[in-house]
Amino acid sequence: MTERGWGRRFDDPIAIGDRVLVTLLDAGEYIASLPKKEHSAPEWQRPCKP
Structure with a gap:
């Protein structure tokens, strides 16, 4: 069964520097840890629907 929600794994992990983002939770935590300007x-923002 496919995992759902924040625990869902990417088909291909994303390497950023020495960090590897494997799940949606990893990506969310990474984005939240960026300085406010970034x-x-x-x-990083979700597009608005017209």
Whole structure:
């Protein structure tokens, strides 16, 4: 059965520096740990629906 929610694993892990993001939770924690200026950058934001 496929895992759902924040524990869901990526098909291909994402390497950023010495860190490897394997799940949605890993990615969320990484983004939340960025300095506010980076965290608020448009590329990290969910697009608004028209």
